[in-house]
Amino acid sequence: MEWKQIKQLSDKYWKADTTIEEEKQLRKNITSSNDPLDPQEVEYFKTLEQFSSVKLDDNFDDQFFKNIESERQTIPFFHQKWFQLAASVVLLIGMAGGFHTYKTKQLARQQEARAAFEIAKSALFMVSDKMNQGNQYTIDGLKKFEETHQKIKTQNFNN
Amino acid sequence: MIAVAGSFSSMAQDNAISKYFTSFSADTSFTKVTVTSKMFSLFTEIEGEDEAEKEVLEALSKLKGIKALINEDPKDSKALYANAIKSIDKDKSYEVLMSVEGSDENIKFMVRDQGSVINELLMIVSGDDEFLIMSLFGEIDLKQIAKLSRVMKMKGMDHLKALDNDND
Numbered sequence: 001m002e003w004k005q006i007k008q009l010s011d012k013y014w015k016a017d018t019t020i021e022e023e024k025q026l027r028k029n030i031t032s033s034n035d036p037l038d039p040q041e042v043e044y045f046k047t048l049e050q051f052s053s054v055k056l057d058d059n060f061d062d063q064f065f066k067n068i069e070s071e072r073q074t075i076p077f078f079h080q081k082w083f084q085l086a087a088s089v090v091l092l093i094g095m096a097g098g099f100h101t102y103k104t105k106q107l108a109r110q111q112e113a114r115a116a117f118e119i120a121k122s123a124l125f126m127v128s129d130k131m132n133q134g135n136q137y138t139i140d141g142l143k144k145f146e147e148t149h150q151k152i153k154t155q156n157f158n159n
Numbered sequence: 160m161i162a163v164a165g166s167f168s169s170m171a172q173d174n175a176i177s178k179y180f181t182s183f184s185a186d187t188s189f190t191k192v193t194v195t196s197k198m199f200s201l202f203t204e205i206e207g208e209d210e211a212e213k214e215v216l217e218a219l220s221k222l223k224g225i226k227a228l229i230n231e232d233p234k235d236s237k238a239l240y241a242n243a244i245k246s247i248d249k250d251k252s253y254e255v256l257m258s259v260e261g262s263d264e265n266i267k268f269m270v271r272d273q274g275s276v277i278n279e280l281l282m283i284v285s286g287d288d289e290f291l292i293m294s295l296f297g298e299i300d301l302k303q304i305a306k307l308s309r310v311m312k313m314k315g316m317d318h319l320k321a322l323d324n325d326n327d
Contacts, residue, residue: 106204113201120194120202121215123225123293127282128308130266134257135305 003037006030010041027052176226176281176294179246183228192227199223199297211310218304223297233290240265240285243292253281256301263287270299277301 009026012018018026027049030042057063077083183189199222207213233239247253247269256268269281277299284291295304 109201110204113198113204116194116198117202117205117215117219119192120198120219120222120225121212123192123194123227123295124215124218124304124307125311127280127293127295128304128306128311130282130284131257131268131301131305132308134259134266134268137259137261 007037010037010045176247176250176279176292179243179292180226180228180294188230188232190227190229190231192225192229194225196223196297211307214303214307214310218300218307221298221300222295225293225295227291227293230290232288233285236285236287236290237265239290240267240283243283247281247283253279256280280304 006026006029009018009022010030013023013026027045030037030045030049078087180191184191199219202216202219205216207216230236230239244267252271253269254272256270257266258268259266264284264286267281267283269283270277271279271281279294279296280299280301282291282293282295
């Protein structure tokens with residue numbers, strides 16, 4: 001490509017009028033011998049060309065996803081399944097243990113209460129029994145009194 | 160006023176009968192039974208197994224404690240009885256509820272009340288082969304307590320009925 005053409009394209013480029021195709025031509029055909037282009041300008045287009053020729057590796061995607069996978073595996077231990085399982089097992093054992101202790105204590109308390117209740121029960125029955133015995137005496141006494149009273153009355157009547 | 164009433168009621172706890180009980184605390188010929196108010200609070204966890212037990216629980220729910228002194232082989236039951244009555248009579252707060260003086264057995268029921276509520280029921284029994292003094296305190300329902308032995312006897316009759324059925 002003639003340097004004149006290049007110069008034209010360059011001018012057009014700086015006015016931002018070039019098409020993508022023209023820009024490509026400019027980048028590809030520019031060399032340091034292309035006077036009267038400014039060496040800095042030449043350098044600029046060359047750098048651009050270098051950047052645009054950089055391409056991704058074919059296995060970039062594979063590598064990329066592999067990296068993501070490996071990162072995913074280093075999630076904190078307390079988010080991991082084994083830890084959650086272990087935690088729930090520990091929790092269950094703790095709960096079962098606590099419940100067992102509670103039940104044992106409750107049972108012991110109930111047995112103690114039952115034993116005391118049996119004592120209290122027999123005490124109450126004894127009081128109740130004696131009370132009724134007393135009442136019976138009183139009733140018998142009243143009956144006797146009534147009978148005697150009746151006898152006296154009838155005797156008085158007969159007399 | 161409240162403070163005075165409070166000290167009065169705590170004094171009431173330290174009455175003739177408490178003193179009487181403590182005077183026998185070292186005597187091993189007596190069986191001492193004490194059911195404390197703490198124990199009574201545990202009775203709420205018990206479920207009555209039959210009608211009689213339910214009645215007992217009902218009666219116990221108002222009580223605060225039971226104390227008993229039992230001697231099943233007293234040397235001189237009559238003297239113990241007279242002595243007990245004498246000690247208790249010193250405390251003027253007890254009234255005789257019922258008294259049975261027989262040839263072979265003496266029974267005396269005494270009560271201490273506050274207004275219309277009976278706070279303590281004292282039973283003293285002396286027989287040829289037993290002497291016993293028992294104190295029930297809390298809120299005493301005499302009718303309810305009297306009812307208990309009838310319920311118990313009915314339960315006994317139920318057992319008899321069951322026996323009759325077995326024989327048939």
